[in-house]
Amino acid sequence: MPPRIPPSAASITIPRPSVHTHCKSCLTRAFSSTPSSQTQLRKRMFNWLQGPGANFRQPLANSTNYLSAYDRRGNLIRDRNKKQGSSPEPVSEGPETENVVALEEAAEEEPRLRKEDEEDLRPFPLNHTFISQSILSDELREEIWKRVRVDGKSVRQVSVEMGVDMRRIAAVVRLVEVERRMVAEGKSLAIPYARAIQSMVPVNKLNPQTRKPVEEHEPINDLEQHPMTYRQIFWPTSESRAFTRTDAGRVFSGAPRLPDEQERGQDGKPLLEPWQDTTPEIVGKPGHEHPVLKPADARIPHPHLVAYEKDKLDPTIKSHEVRARYVERLQQEDAKRKAIIERQARIEEKKKIRIETDRWQFVVTEVRATRTGTGLDGRGTKAPGFRYGVPSQERKKGQVKIPTSVEV
Amino acid sequence: MRNRATTPLKVKKTFLGELRIRQSWSKYNLYNLSRLAKPRERGRNLFQVKWTAKSIARNYHGEQVREKQWVRMFDTRIRSVIPMDAKYLASNDGTLESAGRGSGLDSRESLRRKPKADPSIPYMQMTFAPLERRLDTAIFRAMFASSARQARQFVVHGAVKVNGKEMRYPGYLLNPGDMFHVQPERVMFATGAPKPSAKLEAATEDADGEENTAEEKEGDTADEEVVEDQATDDVEVERDPREVLKDLKAQAKTILASTKQDLGAKRKQDLRAFSKTIQRLLSRSKSSTILTDSIEAQFAEIQHQLQIRRQNQEAGTSSLPSAQDEARASADDGVEPSTPAEKGEASTEAGHEENSITDGEYNELLAALQSMHENPVDDSKPYATPWMPRDYMSAFAFIPRYLEVNHKICAAVYLRHPVARPGLAEVPSPFSDLVQAPAFGWYLRRR
Numbered sequence: 119m120p121p122r123i124p125p126s127a128a129s130i131t132i133p134r135p136s137v138h139t140h141c142k143s144c145l146t147r148a149f150s151s152t153p154s155s156q157t158q159l160r161k162r163m164f165n166w167l168q169g170p171g172a173n174f175r176q177p178l179a180n181s182t183n184y185l186s187a188y189d190r191r192g193n194l195i196r197d198r199n200k201k202q203g204s205s206p207e208p209v210s211e212g213p214e215t216e217n218v219v220a221l222e223e224a225a226e227e228e229p230r231l232r233k234e235d236e237e238d239l240r241p242f243p244l245n246h247t248f249i250s251q252s253i254l255s256d257e258l259r260e261e262i263w264k265r266v267r268v269d270g271k272s273v274r275q276v277s278v279e280m281g282v283d284m285r286r287i288a289a290v291v292r293l294v295e296v297e298r299r300m301v302a303e304g305k306s307l308a309i310p311y312a313r314a315i316q317s318m319v320p321v322n323k324l325n326p327q328t329r330k331p332v333e334e335h336e337p338i339n340d341l342e343q344h345p346m347t348y349r350q351i352f353w354p355t356s357e358s359r360a361f362t363r364t365d366a367g368r369v370f371s372g373a374p375r376l377p378d379e380q381e382r383g384q385d386g387k388p389l390l391e392p393w394q395d396t397t398p399e400i401v402g403k404p405g406h407e408h409p410v411l412k413p414a415d416a417r418i419p420h421p422h423l424v425a426y427e428k429d430k431l432d433p434t435i436k437s438h439e440v441r442a443r444y445v446e447r448l449q450q451e452d453a454k455r456k457a458i459i460e461r462q463a464r465i466e467e468k469k470k471i472r473i474e475t476d477r478w479q480f481v482v483t484e485v486r487a488t489r490t491g492t493g494l495d496g497r498g499t500k501a502p503g504f505r506y507g508v509p510s511q512e513r514k515k516g517q518v519k520i521p522t523s524v525e526v
Numbered sequence: 527m528r529n530r531a532t533t534p535l536k537v538k539k540t541f542l543g544e545l546r547i548r549q550s551w552s553k554y555n556l557y558n559l560s561r562l563a564k565p566r567e568r569g570r571n572l573f574q575v576k577w578t579a580k581s582i583a584r585n586y587h588g589e590q591v592r593e594k595q596w597v598r599m600f601d602t603r604i605r606s607v608i609p610m611d612a613k614y615l616a617s618n619d620g621t622l623e624s625a626g627r628g629s630g631l632d633s634r635e636s637l638r639r640k641p642k643a644d645p646s647i648p649y650m651q652m653t654f655a656p657l658e659r660r661l662d663t664a665i666f667r668a669m670f671a672s673s674a675r676q677a678r679q680f681v682v683h684g685a686v687k688v689n690g691k692e693m694r695y696p697g698y699l700l701n702p703g704d705m706f707h708v709q710p711e712r713v714m715f716a717t718g719a720p721k722p723s724a725k726l727e728a729a730t731e732d733a734d735g736e737e738n739t740a741e742e743k744e745g746d747t748a749d750e751e752v753v754e755d756q757a758t759d760d761v762e763v764e765r766d767p768r769e770v771l772k773d774l775k776a777q778a779k780t781i782l783a784s785t786k787q788d789l790g791a792k793r794k795q796d797l798r799a800f801s802k803t804i805q806r807l808l809s810r811s812k813s814s815t816i817l818t819d820s821i822e823a824q825f826a827e828i829q830h831q832l833q834i835r836r837q838n839q840e841a842g843t844s845s846l847p848s849a850q851d852e853a854r855a856s857a858d859d860g861v862e863p864s865t866p867a868e869k870g871e872a873s874t875e876a877g878h879e880e881n882s883i884t885d886g887e888y889n890e891l892l893a894a895l896q897s898m899h900e901n902p903v904d905d906s907k908p909y910a911t912p913w914m915p916r917d918y919m920s921a922f923a924f925i926p927r928y929l930e931v932n933h934k935i936c937a938a939v940y941l942r943h944p945v946a947r948p949g950l951a952e953v954p955s956p957f958s959d960l961v962q963a964p965a966f967g968w969y970l971r972r973r
Contacts, residue, residue, distance in 0.1 A: 131574060139958065157535075159535040159536055162535075162556070163535055163553075163557045166557055166560065167553055167557065167853045168662070169586065170560075171556065171557065171560065171918075173558060174918050174920060174921040175917045175918060176893070176917075176920070177919070177920035178920065181741070182776050182920070182923070183920035183921060183923075184921060185556075185559060185560055185921055206578045221818050237799050239926050241921070241922065241923075241954070242559070242955065242956040242957075243559075243562075244562060244564070244953055244956060244957060245651070245956055246957055247648040247651050247950055247959075248651070248950070248951055248952075248953070248954055248955060249727065249925075249949045249950065250923075250924035250925075251924075251925075251927050253925050254930075255962075259932075263690070280817075282940070285702070285703070285941045285942060286930050286941055289705075289930040289939035290701075290930060291940065292705065293705075293930065293932040293935070293937060294932070295930060296705075296707075296932070296935055296937060297934055297935045300935055306708065306710065307715055307934045307935060308710040308713055308933065308934060308935070308936055309901070310714075310900060310901040310912065310913040310914075311710075311714055311717060311718070311913060311915075311933060311936075312932075312934040313714060314717075314914075314915040314919075315669060315923065315925075315933045316933070318915070318919070318923035318926055319923050319924055322883045336927065337609035337947075338606040339609060339610045339612055340604075340608070340609055340610070340945075340947070341607060341608050341609070341610045342605070342945075343605075343606045343607065343608065345603060346940075349628070355624065357625075357777070359809055360621045360624075361620070361621065361624035362621055362624075363619060363620035364619075364620075365619060365620075366624070370939045390620065414610055414615060415615050418610050418612075418615075419610065423612035423953075424615045425616075425661045426612070426616075426757060427613045427615070427616035427617070428616040430616075430763060434562035445876045452781065457544075492939075495616045510959060513903055520695040520697055520699075521599070521693075521695070521698065522701075523698070523701050524689040524691050524693065524698075524704065525689065526689045526690070526705075
């Protein structure tokens with residue numbers, strides 16, 4: 119039996135605590151002669167990382183995990199509100215063996231977290247104007263790819279159907295194609311990484327019934343603010359005549375008013391509906407030419423939707439007719455676009471001379487170094503070729519060699 | 527690079543508005559972000575406010591870019607969009623807005639009832655938008671690298687392609703429609719949990735050195751392996767198949783359950799043992815032609831068997847899968863006479879085996895195998911395997927809308943330049959307008 123240790127002398131002789139026995143520095147100071155391994159700042163940081171910061175170490179299941187979703191003490195804000203609302207239910211303890219399974223299942227089925235609202239989706243607590251927006255899920259991407267590549271629909275049509283921007287549709291198709299090629303080639307994909315990311319960021323899923331995104335993904339008719347419209351202009355107009363968006367565009371670009379027979383407000387007949395008016399019109403003095411700003415109807419990505427809505431508003435057109443006209447308009451547009459691409463390719467091809475040999479095909483492109491390219495002084499850089507007496511700037515200091523574009 | 531980007535915890539006189547925030551996922555950065563405050567304004571003149579604002583902002587936005595370079599890139603034109611409603615455009619050609627308001631057109635009521643104003647467009651948040659065009663920043667924003675510096679390194683080291691061509695300039699300005707692609711290995715390294723350090727490894731190896739050495743021996747001599755396998759097979763045959771499968775199930779459960787925790791040597795051994803037991807189980811069906819020792823083959827086999835079960839269930843003859851298998855085998859006979867007998871035998875054996883496993887068990891097995899197949903334990907990788915996201919990653923996880931990212935292939939498309947829209951700015955920035963607006967003013971001064 120070990121000997122009993124008597125109460126230490128120190129504990130007996132300690133005086134009763136009073137204001138005089140306690141000094142602030144005595145309480146906080148470490149009486150060790152070895153230098154501290156951590157500074158105060160580091161200590162505070164690790165305290166935070168073990169306290170409120172511990173939430174961020176691992177991703178939160180089925181949810182995003184941003185700083186602004188938590189309060190200062192590290193409690194999930196939307197969870198906290200719910201906890202206050204409902205009291206925990208008492209669990210009756212019955213015979214174990216059979217109930218264990220049920221209990222385990224209940225434990226696995228954690229009370230589902232409420233969906234994040236906009237406040238919880240801010241990764242930077244101080245910046246209220248940046249929120250983490252959702253990405254497309256894998257199924258949604260596959261669906262988009264299928265509609266474009268398998269069903270042969272145009273990008274424009276799929277964009278309207280799915281509520282996804284046209285550029286994004288094109289990018290998704292491109293990326294899925296690359297993915298398929300990589301799978302076919304047997305290259306390894308970063309699947310665990312992709313899965314982890316999908317669990318961390320908000321994801322827009324595919325609705326299996328409608329085959330469309332569950333939430334509206336993004337606005338598809340974004341009008342870019344044109345620099346010409348930055349100015350504020352005071353423009354007196356007559357009250358007796360209508361001033362439309364077309365007129366406003368002309369004012370902004372300093373173009374003269376349309377003649378009365380073309381102006382809609384004067385019961386004239388415009389050459390084209392505002393939504394289909396894309397023919398460029400150049401105004402301005404020589405050297406300061408610029409195109410006339412078109413109305414918003416023509417500048418949005420989906421002008422045909424304006425026509426569709428107009429048809430819907432028109433009581434003389436029946437609903438099935440509206441649909442038929444919409445489809446026809448889409449087809450026309452598609453055909454027009456294809457014709458343009460074809461024509462451009464033909465023009466390009468015309469410039470080239472192809473010479474077939476049994477092994478190679480030589481493509482010769484004709485170039486011309488005329489005054490328009492070389493300039494009046496003969497030093498211009500637009501025309502190809504080396505010019506005598508003009509030094510090359512290629513190796514000079516400060517020449518930026520970073521390419522400005524990479525062709526696909 | 528001449529300088530290094532540090533994330534100091536110290537600030538002058540505890541002015542928490544002047545903390546240095548970086549484009550990085552480090553825990554130091556997260557801590558600084560959590561205690562970041564508004565910049566002080568009281569008692570400071572406009573020059574001081576602008577100077578501090580720009581230096582705070584530049585610590586985050588393109589700190590790898592020289593000031594002179596950035597000043598050249600700065601643009602006073604701020605891109606913004608306004609979502610238009612086609613219905614509104616169809617019903618109104620703009621005359622409503624421009625119509626006269628005088629001569630008593632405005633009633634009292636319409637004056638009082640103001641239309642709900644859209645949230646304002648945060649133009650000032652777009653001050654550093656031109657920097658988002660840089661290749662290294664875009665790689666960081668697509669979550670392919672854990673910091674902008676690391677992204678820069680990937681580019682310089684030749685791990686990044688733009689439109690299928692190697693691009694070694696981190697300052698390349700992406701054009702709308704450009705696709706960039708980072709080597710998946712690099713991305714997994716950058717975003718994965720780091721490998722346990724050599725010291726820790728050594729410590730664990732000492733603890734269970736015996737088993738490791740045994741394994742090494744196994745790898746060295748193929749003959750021994752065969753002998754061992756046969757021995758274990760003999761043992762296994764004597765055991766009840768139900769028991770074996772139960773063990774398997776338990777193992778699979780633990781593996782699936784504890785994916786979040788760190789993987790030590792012990793867990794790796796568990797995983798290896800698991801794959802071995804499955805191999806043994808399957809080898810008893812004596813279909814040695816199909817089964818090799820690779821995990822992939824096992825995976826394919828199990829998937830195949832599962833499919834057979836599903837088909838049987840759909841046909842409604844769940845009780846007798848073996849008979850169906852035989853029928854299929856005989857059909858196979860007709861088609862390819864080269865390996866008929868063995869195949870048939872294998873499938874029947876497998877069918878008998880299956881009777882002892884429930885569907886749930888099979889699914890679990892499949893899930894465990896699938897996770898092993900996709901996320902294997904591989905010591906040759908420069909990151910901890912199986913792959914897990916690195917710590918504190920989720921707090922920084924977001925994909926801005928101007929990028930379309932496919933994480934599986936580690937490629938992304940730069941769709942368009944970032945824009946501001948009512949109430950939203952697309953440039954990710956930790957700072958409020960109190961910093962961004964004076965910073966914009968600072969650079970405006972030189973234009």
